[in-house]
Amino acid sequence: MSYSVKLHVWGEAACFTRPEMKVERVSYDVMTPSAARGVLEAIYWKPQMRWEIERIHLLKPVRFTNLRRNEVGVKASAANAKSAIKSGSGSLGLYIEDERQQRAGTILRDVGYVIEGRIVALDAENPAEKHYHMFKRRAEKGQCFQRPYLGCREFLADFAWVENELPACELSQSERNRDLGFMLLDIAYTPATGKAYDVIESNTGKKLLAQPQFFRAALKAGVMEVPAVTSTEVVA
């Protein structure tokens, strides 16, 4: 049997940034699958398993608001850090007064979702059932590794385990069905060959290439179906 979980998440604000508008951030209308995966992983994750998001239920009408924040416009230099480690001294500081960037954000207000995700066990010794029960116990108690968030760290998510009936959907009839355009599904990581790599996997230290994957998202009766990563709908 498949071990699917349902988790109700909600919060006062959320920002699931669109890649094309990630400088002056504009949120997607609905939570992205990768953000949903992040929420589940914040509550429970082990190297022996993987989360697959199946669908996301939108519970509240899409409402936007604006804010502006001061942020830093540069990355800390990895090369400087490396040479500082080698030589034992060096300047690693960033001066926020000099590197300040004001960025506008169009973010979501007052959001609520039900995430449906499936556990895929990666080794036979730890069956999915075990992960399922561990997740369930943790979610029911409100335990998490780190506080789950809605797209950006500052937008905290509250969560509750959903056993049977879903929380009420507040969408009007006209809001329940619509096209959401192309949405980020997730980033596919493949082992890097050669020198070029995009990220280093934190638990193994392996060098990986990252490839964003997109899918055509649509809301049907207030539910966004998420295709499997391998399906033909996914474009990369």
Place this chain on the structure above:
Amino acid sequence: MILQVLNEFYERLSDDPSQEIAPYGYSVQKMSFCVVLAPDGRLVQFQSLISEMKNGRGIAKPLVVPGQGKPPGSGVNPCLLWDNAAYMLGYRAEDPKPERTSQCFEAFRDRHLALETEINDPQFSTVCSFLKQWRPELAVEHPELAEISQSFGCFLLQGETSYVHERTAVKQWWDQQETSDSERRGACLVSGQQRTLARLHAPKIKGVRGAQSSGASIVSFNLDAFESYGMRQSYNAPVSEQAAFQYATALNQMLADPARTVSLGDTTIVFWTAKPTAAETIFPTFFSGPLPTQNEAEDAAVLARLKAFLSRLAQGKRDKSALPSEDADTPFYILGLSPNASRVSIRFWQVSSVGEMSQRLAQYVQEVELVNSPDEIPPTPRQLIRETAREAKDAPPLLSGSLMQSILTGAPYPLAFYQAILRRIRAEQLVDKSHRKDWIRAMHRRIAAIKAVLIRNFNKEISVGLDTNRSEPAYHLGRWFALLEKVQKDALGEHINATIKDRFFTAASSTPATVFPRLISMSQNHLNKIDAKGLRITREKQIQVIADRLNEFPRHLALEQQGLFHLGYYHQVQDLYTKKSETPAISSAPESE
């Protein structure tokens, strides 16, 4: 979604023969002059393409030309068959750098001569022979050039109707050129198809108020902190070159059309619908007021159309009669843009339908409707925003965006807007009359704003005119104050220097208990001064009716009640100055009895 819908709008425009929109690889540029050549390449004349407007300003002619706008920077970048006078003729009025100008001309000439055999078109060759024989020094013989060469120019052969850059052979050659400097292909976020991806999004977005005049970008990754996963620049957001061109061109087209754009505070707003509808042109007119048009008859027609539309909205007939009913379900898009450094940020984005938008607008129109309005149409959001500050330019830019959003979404009005209006009423008691010519209008608009907030944010039911049966004491205190002022004027004449309103209105509206007893005793003196006995008795009765509704004077009025106070005052004043033959006199009892 935004880019996708803009891309669809581009397709709508390119299918519409009445719209001039540039195809991929081309752009619309403003041309102020045209070099007319004889078939052998001799110069015939420099023709002006500037057309005069009603207000005396000249408007350069927009033409579709190959290539994007001139790249900025110090490099020498000649365009094909169009450019500014420095490139085309080696001429610049009051030239600070003659060397550079001649370099430009040489680059322009060399580029065209190099292409002569490749393009192989008789008209193009004529241009080449002109470029071969032209000497920049000759420009002095044409004094008219200084007048007409501020913008770009192009070539035309004598006796021809279309410009040289519009020749089929030229277009064919141009379309074969790879315009992209990028080799990267991938899935386009807008169309989902595998295409050449744009490294930078061109053309830039022009016409957003406050943004750089050379254009700004919605999609731009100009610092490494914005980049992820080793991607450079716009590869972080894979959009095909064609989609980037189309969405930006569509947006530029809208931003360049004054009938589609509204600028409120620091936000520039564009409206459009999925298919052509009346709503997409009438909505912006409502928000910004009618545009100045070519002639007065047209002005009057636009105003009449707007008035008819709004009055139908106000009567609650909504979209069904105000707009063709088949349009009601057409998607309606509103995009608010505001500048931020070299970028354009999305201030708001809303997708709804024409019917829904008409309903929202009707709600607003009903909320701001008041008796005895000095204006023919209800106050526009811009006029209300203007009332939150001393000078129009001081109006807080953030407020206008959020007020607009409230109107468009039906959400509560921003409380900061309400507070700002109350603050202005308090601050301007004395200066109003002497400093602002339009203070009656201003007063009216402020009360309209208060009424709208009371209805929407505090769920009050408020009538257009005087309502003697309201339960809130604050409303009746406002009415009482109006009467006290009227009594003073009855006694001392209409044109006294400082009325009790000038001196006590602020205090009366916030802390009635401290002011009202004093005002009432003053009023006794005023009443005694009124010579006409009948009038005195009428006023005493009117005051008595109001006083009966109040048990005590509140010590302090909260913001919500202050609004009611202002409204009560306004309603009572309007009622006092309305001829009693038209409206029934104030009565505490319902009329039916």
